[in-house]
Amino acid sequence: MSEEDEVIITPSQRTVVDEVAVSVQDVCITYRTTFEKRPTLKQAVMRAGRGKRQVKTVEAVKNVSFDVPRGTVLGIIGHNGAGKSTLMRAIAGIIPPTAGRIEVTGRTSTLLALGVGFNPDLTGLENVLLGGLAAGLSKEEIETRFDEIAAFADIGDFIELPMRTYSSGMAARLAFAVSMHMDPDILLIDEALSTGDAAFKEKATAKLRELVDNSSTMLLISHALATVRSMCNEVIWLDHGQMKMRGEPDAVLDTYIEAMHVKKTAAVMNDF
Amino acid sequence: MSADAAIVGRPVQVYEPYRSGLPPLVPYVKNLWRRRHFAIELSRASMRAAHTDTVFGQLWLVINPLLNACVYFLLVNIINGGTRGPDFFIHLIAGLFVFNFLQNSLTQGAESVTKGGNLVLNTSFPLLLLPYATMRTSFYRFLPSMGIYVVLFAGLEYFGPRTQKCNAAGACVDLNTLHFSWIQLLAIPVFAFIWLYVAGLTTFMAALTVYFRDTTQFLPYATRIWLYLSPVLYYADQMKPWMTKFEMFNPLYPILGLWGDVIARGQLPHASWWIATVAWGLGSFAVGTLYFLSRERDFAVRL
Numbered sequence: 001m002s003e004e005d006e007v008i009i010t011p012s013q014r015t016v017v018d019e020v021a022v023s024v025q026d027v028c029i030t031y032r033t034t035f036e037k038r039p040t041l042k043q044a045v046m047r048a049g050r051g052k053r054q055v056k057t058v059e060a061v062k063n064v065s066f067d068v069p070r071g072t073v074l075g076i077i078g079h080n081g082a083g084k085s086t087l088m089r090a091i092a093g094i095i096p097p098t099a100g101r102i103e104v105t106g107r108t109s110t111l112l113a114l115g116v117g118f119n120p121d122l123t124g125l126e127n128v129l130l131g132g133l134a135a136g137l138s139k140e141e142i143e144t145r146f147d148e149i150a151a152f153a154d155i156g157d158f159i160e161l162p163m164r165t166y167s168s169g170m171a172a173r174l175a176f177a178v179s180m181h182m183d184p185d186i187l188l189i190d191e192a193l194s195t196g197d198a199a200f201k202e203k204a205t206a207k208l209r210e211l212v213d214n215s216s217t218m219l220l221i222s223h224a225l226a227t228v229r230s231m232c233n234e235v236i237w238l239d240h241g242q243m244k245m246r247g248e249p250d251a252v253l254d255t256y257i258e259a260m261h262v263k264k265t266a267a268v269m270n271d272f
Numbered sequence: 273m274s275a276d277a278a279i280v281g282r283p284v285q286v287y288e289p290y291r292s293g294l295p296p297l298v299p300y301v302k303n304l305w306r307r308r309h310f311a312i313e314l315s316r317a318s319m320r321a322a323h324t325d326t327v328f329g330q331l332w333l334v335i336n337p338l339l340n341a342c343v344y345f346l347l348v349n350i351i352n353g354g355t356r357g358p359d360f361f362i363h364l365i366a367g368l369f370v371f372n373f374l375q376n377s378l379t380q381g382a383e384s385v386t387k388g389g390n391l392v393l394n395t396s397f398p399l400l401l402l403p404y405a406t407m408r409t410s411f412y413r414f415l416p417s418m419g420i421y422v423v424l425f426a427g428l429e430y431f432g433p434r435t436q437k438c439n440a441a442g443a444c445v446d447l448n449t450l451h452f453s454w455i456q457l458l459a460i461p462v463f464a465f466i467w468l469y470v471a472g473l474t475t476f477m478a479a480l481t482v483y484f485r486d487t488t489q490f491l492p493y494a495t496r497i498w499l500y501l502s503p504v505l506y507y508a509d510q511m512k513p514w515m516t517k518f519e520m521f522n523p524l525y526p527i528l529g530l531w532g533d534v535i536a537r538g539q540l541p542h543a544s545w546w547i548a549t550v551a552w553g554l555g556s557f558a559v560g561t562l563y564f565l566s567r568e569r570d571f572a573v574r575l
Binding site for chain 1: 282283284285286287288289290295306307309310313314317318320321387388389390391392393394395396397401483484485486487490569570572573574
């Protein structure tokens with residue numbers, strides 16, 4: 001940011017350039033969760049006799065700080081369980097941090113790994129409406145976007161059918177269409193491009209590219225490193241909840257790939 | 273994103289650790305109010321999915337509680353040797369309809385958060401809206417039964433038998449004591465406190481179900497036992513003295529006692545029932561809400 005301060009710019013431009021969209025300040029996220037897929041009272045009672053506890057504490061994110069200026073496309077990479085998704089959900093306001101502070105300027109739209117439909121008995125459009133209302137949009141705002149969303153998702157009459165009739169690809173298409181058409185200030189995307197068929201993947205990538213070119217702010221979690229390299233202008237590497245590296249995509253990705261490679265080789269060596 | 277759009281006031285959200293385990297209450301309530309349309313739409317959509325909005329769906333809402341009441345009336349009458357009159361029938365349905373409201377709210381509401389699945393995991397919104405949506409649904413299912421109540425009450429008042437029953441000493445009782453009274457309008461404020469009581473219990477169960485998913489399997493038994501322990505299938509004053517001692521632990525004893533006195537008999541109950549109903553209503557609402565809020569942070573990682 002320092003070089004910008006030297007240049008004389010008008011106040012309105014200055015806001016665009018200097019404004020921080022997301023500010024993550026020394027954030028830690030710790031939560032307790034259970035090993036059980038479906039915890040029940042019955043199991044808890046049966047377990048009580050043996051004095052075992054099935055609760056574990058997860059330190060998902062440890063002392064992470066960074067700022068995302070408006071217009072940045074920030075890639076977040078790291079191994080499975082590095083805390084990427086947890087961090088993103090904290091930025092979306094779903095999980096409050098255990099320590100530190102997150103400031104988000106503008107409205108976020110999330111396209112997280114799990115998609116949009118939450119009630120399989122309701123139709124696609126009903127699910128879209130409910131998701132939008134929960135996210136704080138008005139009914140009118142959502143309904144004016146129905147046509148665009150339906151057109152982009154391109155799932156035909158299924159949009160009027162209960163979501164239990166959808167294939168996973170259809171649900172993914174709808175989820176993508178919704179998050180793209182909610183006019184967010186900040187778009188949070190978690191592994192969303194991995195679903196859908198080839199044609200839709202191309203369409204989705206084109207749409208994302210368009211947003212990137214319009215200098216939208218975006219946070220992107222992906223294991224598709226080529227996507228990260230081509231779309232992001234900054235990358236963060238999370239490792240066991242800590243920020244290992246931050247910088248230009250090429251620099252971070254090359255180091256990351258090398259580290260993964262070394263780890264893999266070491267594991268292979270151990271086999272002998 | 274144009275430069276002009278960037279400078280107009282964007283909402284700034286700050287996410288910080290909760291102090292004392294609770295989210296900041298004033299912003300939470302404001303947010304709850306701002307997003308109330310979500311609860312309304314969710315309730316509408318689930319009613320649509322359950323066909324509650326069709327003619328037969330509505331009809332079922334009327335027939336179902338009525339059939340239920342008839343079954344209990346028959347049962348109680350057989351046990352009592354057929355001595356029950358229309359006033360008892362009115363007492364029975366008044367209690368049963370409110371109890372159905374409680375039961376529906378609890379069984380649906382207990383699942384509200386766990387069924388919220390992806391939405392809870394992916395969207396930041398006040399999760400209290402989920403049990404509140406089911407509260408709205410069960411209220412809308414309760415309303416038609418109150419319609420039946422008024423119709424039946426009017427019918428039995430007008431056409432009901434007016435036989436007198438006299439005992440050996442010559443003391444006679446009018447078996448039909450039904451008549452409309454202004455006091456019955458007090459049922460509305462009484463119901464407000466019943467709503468608070470049920471809302472507190474429902475939010476509590478909604479949070480508890482996240483930790484113990486089999487709560488929904490125990491609930492039908494628990495509510496059924498609760499029904500039998502409460503003065504619905506019999507009058508409060510018919511209880512054995514030893515049972516009445518335990519009834520101070522049963523919130524439904526004063527609540528349904530008050531409700532029955534007001535709406536079925538049109539008489540003003542003693543002050544202790546009023547105090548108990550208000551206290552249970554406010555207490556349950558406060559405890560249920562606080563428990564839910566203190567646990568809400570956990571839901572997104574526990575589902």
